[in-house]
Amino acid sequence: MTVGCTAADLVTAIRAAAATVAEHRVELIQLDRAIGDGDHGENLDRGFKAVLAALGQSTVDDPSAVLKLVATTLISKVGGAAGPLYGTAFLRASTAVKDRAELTAADVAEALTAALGGVVARGKAEPGDKTMVDALTPAVQAATGESITEVLTAAAEAAQAGADATVPLVARKGRASYLGERSAGHMDPGARSTALLLRAFAEAAAR
Amino acid sequence: MSRVGLVVVSHSARLADGVVEVAAQMAPNVTAVAAGGTADGGIGTDFDAVTAAIENADGGAGVVVLYDLGSARMIAEMAVEAADNARLADGPLVEGAVAAAVAAEGGADPAAVAHAAENAAGPPDEPAPTTGESEEAVVTLTNEIGLHARPAATVARAMTEIDATVTVHFGTATADGRSVLALMGLGARGGDRIRVTATGPRAADAVRTFQELAADNFGD
Numbered sequence: 001m002t003v004g005c006t007a008a009d010l011v012t013a014i015r016a017a018a019a020t021v022a023e024h025r026v027e028l029i030q031l032d033r034a035i036g037d038g039d040h041g042e043n044l045d046r047g048f049k050a051v052l053a054a055l056g057q058s059t060v061d062d063p064s065a066v067l068k069l070v071a072t073t074l075i076s077k078v079g080g081a082a083g084p085l086y087g088t089a090f091l092r093a094s095t096a097v098k099d100r101a102e103l104t105a106a107d108v109a110e111a112l113t114a115a116l117g118g119v120v121a122r123g124k125a126e127p128g129d130k131t132m133v134d135a136l137t138p139a140v141q142a143a144t145g146e147s148i149t150e151v152l153t154a155a156a157e158a159a160q161a162g163a164d165a166t167v168p169l170v171a172r173k174g175r176a177s178y179l180g181e182r183s184a185g186h187m188d189p190g191a192r193s194t195a196l197l198l199r200a201f202a203e204a205a206a207r
Numbered sequence: 208m209s210r211v212g213l214v215v216v217s218h219s220a221r222l223a224d225g226v227v228e229v230a231a232q233m234a235p236n237v238t239a240v241a242a243g244g245t246a247d248g249g250i251g252t253d254f255d256a257v258t259a260a261i262e263n264a265d266g267g268a269g270v271v272v273l274y275d276l277g278s279a280r281m282i283a284e285m286a287v288e289a290a291d292n293a294r295l296a297d298g299p300l301v302e303g304a305v306a307a308a309v310a311a312e313g314g315a316d317p318a319a320v321a322h323a324a325e326n327a328a329g330p331p332d333e334p335a336p337t338t339g340e341s342e343e344a345v346v347t348l349t350n351e352i353g354l355h356a357r358p359a360a361t362v363a364r365a366m367t368e369i370d371a372t373v374t375v376h377f378g379t380a381t382a383d384g385r386s387v388l389a390l391m392g393l394g395a396r397g398g399d400r401i402r403v404t405a406t407g408p409r410a411a412d413a414v415r416t417f418q419e420l421a422a423d424n425f426g427d
Binding site for chain 2: 068071072075076084087088091092095122
């Protein structure tokens with residue numbers, strides 16, 4: 001994927017993301033069990049398995065349509081807050097790159113920005129609340145580069161740094177906020193899954 | 208003519224069906240689709256059901272989506288965002304659906320249908336303007352159903368376009384001439400005599416227009 005990202009390239013990246021989620025299912029469950037209700041890994045894995053099934057059944061013509069199919073599948077299949085949040089992220093990304101046959105590096109950065117906007121609009125979380133916004137915000141800020149691989153690699157590294165930085169935070173949004181001070185000392189599972197997804201996309205782009 | 212379709216999103220399948228039933232009675236030519244309950248028949252809202260309802264409700268003129276409470280709003284918002292032919296109306300469910308259906312029946316565009324739903328709770332009371340003319344007339348309703356759904360919608364649309372504050376009096380009740388639901392709420396039927404009062408720069412036009420509409424049986 002040295003030049004543009006076609007619908008087929010994006011499908012490959014989404015499949016890689018689904019594989020990553022499956023691989024890290026138990027880790028996400030354990031992170032969520034510490035400060036949430038323990039279903040994040042299970043829900044996300046179920047959602048991305050449904051995405052794989054949906055991609056297998058549908059013909060998607062352009063990158064926007066791929067992102068929209070991912071969005072609607074995650075919304076309907078992932079329970080809890082993660083379905084609507086990730087669903088809205090992919091939905092806004094889809095709208096941001098509408099009618100483009102191939103995505104450029106700038107398009108990818110724009111899609112990430114739109115995704116963050118969707119997550120913030122839906123979840124009303126701010127940076128520092130110990131949510132996926134803490135991974136996605138630095139990812140968007142870092143998402144620059146000449147190639148899609150550069151953009152996504154920078155975004156993925158910033159996202160993981162952001163996720164790591166959620167460890168000492170006290171949660172102010174989501175289920176973890178009920179724990180108050182006891183939420184400190186654990187990485188936010190949503191921030192971690194965001195970083196994992198971006199890393200999967202970056203690695204797919206590099207191949 | 209293709210009319211705007213409606214989708215009613217509710218936590219309860221029976222509630223959504225009931226609201227659609229009431230709205231459909233007011234607007235027989237409008238496609239209203241219920242999206243209530245979860246896929247397994249429980250209480251909740253289902254994204255796929257709402258998305259399918261939007262598809263089924265669209266006859267080419269777009270769709271307006273109403274919802275009941277809580278997470279129904281989020282599901283409705285996402286479904287509207289995923290569709291490119293729908294818009295959300297943030298109004299009371301029953302009154303909003305009726306007002307939207309009547310507006311859609313009259314050929315209103317999606318923005319106007321949503322506006323009708325959002326204002327269905329009634330506009331805030333405004334003090335009568337002290338400037339301009341003041342006019343009134345007594346009108347006998349000669350159409351059978353009186354100021355019911357379509358006639359009420361016809362009156363409300365006409366009055367909205369005239370710069371005047373119009374009040375319709377029937378017995379001791381009064382209604383804002385621009386509000387479909389308030390006009391319907393008067394319960395004025397064929398043979399009833401109503402009084403129309405108007406104030407403002409075009410008060411005379413408003414009263415004359417009302418008289419003309421009534422003489423024409425509101426187009427029925």
